[in-house]
Amino acid sequence: MASLKIPTLKTPSHSLSSKLSLRSAFSANFPNSAHFSRSQPQRGRVLILTSAASSSSSNKPTVLVAEKLGEAGLTLLKEFADVDCSYNLSPEELRSKISLCDALIVRSGTKVNRAVFESSGGRLKVVGRAGVGIDNVDLAAATEHGCLVVNAPTANTVAAAEHGIALLAAMARNVAQADASIKSGKWQRNKYVGVSLVGKTLAVLGFGKVGSEVARRAKGLGMHVIAHDPYAPAERARAIGVELVSFDEAIGAADFISMHMPLTPATSNMLNNETFAKMKKGVRIVNVARGGVVDEEALVRALDAGIVAQAALDVFSEEPPKQDNKLVQHEMVTVTPHLGASTMEAQEGVAIEIAEAVVGALKGELAATAVNAPMVPAEVLLELKPYVILAEKLGRLAVQLVAGGSGVKTVKVSYASSRPDLDTRLLRAMITKGIIEPISDIYVNLVNADYTAKQRGLRITEEHIHLDGSHEIPLEFIKVQIADVKSKFASATSKSGEIKVEGRVKDGIPHLTKVGSFRVDVSLEGSIILCRQVDQPGMIGKVGSILGEENVNVSFMSVGRVAPRKHAVMAIGVDDQPRKESLKRIGEVPAIEESVFLKL
Ligand SMILES: NC(=O)C1=CN([C@@H]2O[C@H](COP(=O)(O)OP(=O)(O)OC[C@H]3O[C@@H](n4cnc5c(N)ncnc54)[C@H](O)[C@@H]3O)[C@@H](O)[C@H]2O)C=CC1
């Protein structure tokens, strides 16, 4: 397996402070628009931005809105960002604009594929999908690029359900065909005799938000409603008088089928030759989900064979469909141009929902509708905040203790906690960030931490040390161990050969409490000098005076020793980075056996 090579360590261009917010967990971090400066690119806390990448002279992030968005959403976005509304961009135009944008907002009409993320040069930090389906966004590529994807999953539910019902009724009564006929001067009352809905069986496939609203409305029309959804809770179905059945039962019993699942590899072409063959002859199909859930050629054949009597389609595998598309032209098919979410009300709601999500994500807040990042509830985030900082700093310290040329492959993290259900995803991500960022150009956040670790051949194992006691404090300590490496500070290596650092949070401030087998206590602010010395009087004074002469402010000092007059490790917190010569002078103090400077 590949391993994470330790090159010369980079000095981070920022210094962490106790003011660090949860922003560091996410990729998109604009503290607020007024303080955001593109001319001073920073890593870690905020986006990697350069003045060359800036398209505007203001300090605000830039949001590209690539498809029509409701006014209320645009107003919200404009309060925080420079908003570029450029509709109908070609793929090439989108790719060339994207490196100037911090966020992109799309609906279903824009393909946000890998090329878009690659063209963004690392600047794009949030993609907002103003709607539900995210099949037009390459989530794997987004994650690999540390780009958060958020959607607006609730505001268009009713609109989509109403459109499903509109298509159901219009299809059953040939509304569209009859309308076209009368407009062409005909009066064909016998040709357009329809079928009734009352008493018929409707199978709702996909019993999520839209599917259940369709079911509720269909029941109001006097239909017998059954549903199939492998993941829907039976109680939810029962509560509205719908029976959940198997897929084969649903399609076998249905007079009408309505599709409401997302397009995924598992649902692609789920209506096909084989499944059409299992349906009742004369079944009628409504699709307001995605064109790709139906094998469209198989549907044409099923229509021509009379297995499917009629279909009503709002969505197509290729949008817009070609003019000679056989389904569009088919007499027994009613079509609309992906109008499910297109009501005034839904579009205003979706616009607000997505604008809030994108602005929140740009501010580094928790994104409640994140699609490609673990969902960590806001209250958990707040509670874990100091531990998040501790986790990143321990990772950062541990990796700086690795000797150049070693390959970091295995990191073991131990969490000592009385909480059996401690959510460690965020902590793990931050340790990964701490380990990878000082030795690479990769920007690591909650979105791409696990992916990046895997890519770099870094295996992070986690262990929970269960403590008895109050559940009030989420964590007693975190221990980070790097195995199978040489250390540039031998004292950081435990008896079993791993580099080991341990820390805990005291009064809300992260502290380093153990290095190897030496207990220390130094707050993790500023930077740290570690020295191993023979435990004897005067050492603190000697090192302190060298730092004083060099004008380096000491914030903290702590000495941990194995036994009096034996070996001791001195941890010195410093506000500024000492000159190389100062560190050399410290190393030359006769009783000092080794020393290392660690930048936090
Ligand atoms: N035509 C339009 O303008 C609109 C289309 N949509 C489409 O409708 C879909 C559903 O939207 P929501 O109900 O809001 O999403 P949702 O996530 O609430 O519901 C989707 C349901 O599909 C189920 N599902 C997943 N795999 C399935 C399978 N193999 N068989 C049966 N069910 C399966 C899920 O368990 C879930 O309950 C969206 O993904 C989107 O593609 C949504 C809004 C507007």
Ligand SMILES: O=C(O)C(=O)COP(=O)(O)O
């Ligand atoms: O929300 C969805 O999934 C939709 O299909 C709506 O698409 P639209 O935003 O109208 O392009």
